[in-house]
Amino acid sequence: MASHIYTTPCIIASLSCFLLLLSSFSQCQAQMSPTFYNKTCPNALKIIRTTVNQAISRDRRMAASLVRLHFHDCFVQGCDASILLDSTPVIEGEKDALPNNASARGYDVIEAAKREIEKSCPGVVSCADILTVAARDAVVSAGGPSWAVNLGRRDSTMAYHAKAGTDLPSPYSDLDTLITAFAKKGLSKRDLVALSGAHTLGQTQCFLFRYRIYNHTDVDPDFANTRKRQCPEQQIGDKNLSPLDLVTPYVFDNNYYKNLMQKKGLLQSDQNLFNGGVTDSIVSEYAKSPEAFNTDFVSAMIKLSEIQPLIDGHGIIRKVCSAVN
Ligand code: HEM
Ligand SMILES: *[C@@H]1O[C@H](CO)[C@@H](O)[C@H](O)[C@H]1NC(C)=O
Ligand SMILES: *[C@@H]1O[C@H](CO)[C@@H](O)[C@H](O)[C@H]1NC(C)=O
Numbered sequence: 453m454a455s456h457i458y459t460t461p462c463i464i465a466s467l468s469c470f471l472l473l474l475s476s477f478s479q480c481q482a483q484m485s486p487t488f489y490n491k492t493c494p495n496a497l498k499i500i501r502t503t504v505n506q507a508i509s510r511d512r513r514m515a516a517s518l519v520r521l522h523f524h525d526c527f528v529q530g531c532d533a534s535i536l537l538d539s540t541p542v543i544e545g546e547k548d549a550l551p552n553n554a555s556a557r558g559y560d561v562i563e564a565a566k567r568e569i570e571k572s573c574p575g576v577v578s579c580a581d582i583l584t585v586a587a588r589d590a591v592v593s594a595g596g597p598s599w600a601v602n603l604g605r606r607d608s609t610m611a612y613h614a615k616a617g618t619d620l621p622s623p624y625s626d627l628d629t630l631i632t633a634f635a636k637k638g639l640s641k642r643d644l645v646a647l648s649g650a651h652t653l654g655q656t657q658c659f660l661f662r663y664r665i666y667n668h669t670d671v672d673p674d675f676a677n678t679r680k681r682q683c684p685e686q687q688i689g690d691k692n693l694s695p696l697d698l699v700t701p702y703v704f705d706n707n708y709y710k711n712l713m714q715k716k717g718l719l720q721s722d723q724n725l726f727n728g729g730v731t732d733s734i735v736s737e738y739a740k741s742p743e744a745f746n747t748d749f750v751s752a753m754i755k756l757s758e759i760q761p762l763i764d765g766h767g768i769i770r771k772v773c774s775a776v777n
């Protein structure tokens with residue numbers, strides 16, 4: 453851990469951690485905090501916000517893409533920027549894993565923010581923190597709620613290609629599978645439903661919802677017909693994009709839940725949250741109350757962003773986000 457980031461309380465914390473080491477390693481965690489870079493890189497948050505807002509003004513979809521990139525980082529071995537590593541002869545990149553390849557985007561935006569931050573404070577701010585803050589700023593830019601992000605995550609020296617294949621949920625998952633996948637990450641049913649509300653933003657490729665609009669019965673027929681125009685039944689147009697929330701695709705709001713209650717979820721995994729199962733009542737609650745949705749979304753995003761962070765000297769601060777130092 454870089455010694456210049458220590459403050460007096462941290463040294464005390466480290467000493468008590470050392471004493472605790474034999475009995476309980478898990479208590480040895482440095483505190484993450486929203487002011488982690490106040491002294492060492494006071495402009496970091498501003499640089500991230502500016503970079504994110506510029507990227508979104510060039511490409512409106514980027515808000516969605518950054519939120520998803522952060523989710524796909526955190527669900528695979530924690531929020532450690534492992535998703536940002538390029539493949540090398542010794543690293544099999546998560547970006548090449550099935551759920552991410554030709555799908556996840558926004559890597560360049562995080563790299564651009566990192567490059568800018570390195571100019572003023574080299575070697576201080578982690579890519580994992582940049583991605584976490586960028587996701588928050590993206591939600592805000594789309595009109596969603598804001599919150600303070602705890603900082604102090606460090607970056608992995610590895611990628612976890614196989615885990616990306618197993619831990620990221622598939623759009624064909626049934627409700628029990630979704631609940632179990634989120635529970636494995638310490639996230640509740642409410643967290644699952646609230647976080648899925650991120651699908652108020654962004655786009656999805658035809659091949660991922662084709663089966664649903666052609667062959668399922670739990671879909672609004674007019675909605676399915678409209679979607680069929682952009683997504684032919686034959687194996688053409690696989691990559692054609694459709695908004696996950698057809699009503700307000702670029703606004704962070706609770707229309708996603710209203711859609712589900714009308715059988716207008718685009719992915720089968722979306723509709724499975726409102727299909728006569730245990731999460732129906734949560735979907736109705738968020739459809740009625742944007743405030744309840746916003747409050748729960750924020751608390752779930754904070755939980756998501758604090759899955760297995762590399763702290764306390766674990767991991768590194770990468771110089772560039774796409775490679776280990
Ligand atoms: C509950 C399980 C989830 C499943 C099965 C799922 C699946 C998917 C799929 C298949 C896509 C479209 C990818 C493509 O067409 O290339 C997508 C897009 C997206 N997902 Fe999820 N997702 C889930 C949860 C989440 C969560 C928790 C978040 C964030 C908190 C999230 C944020 C997004 C966003 C914003 C997009 C649009 C991305 C863009 O337009 O670039 N998803 N998701
Ligand atoms: C850290 O910086 C932020 C933003 O500049 C400021 O609002 C906050 O008061 C600072 N906190 C501390 C503890 O210095
Ligand atoms: C990633 O997607 C591209 C474009 O669809 C494809 O050509 C390539 O083979 C895929 N790579 C992997 C590792 O699946």
Ligand SMILES: *[C@@H]1O[C@H](CO)[C@@H](O)[C@H](O)[C@H]1NC(C)=O
Nearest residue numbers: 662663664666667684685686
């Ligand atoms: C829908 O089901 C029919 C009959 O089983 C099948 O021929 C067709 O390929 C399916 N369509 C899609 C898009 O999966």
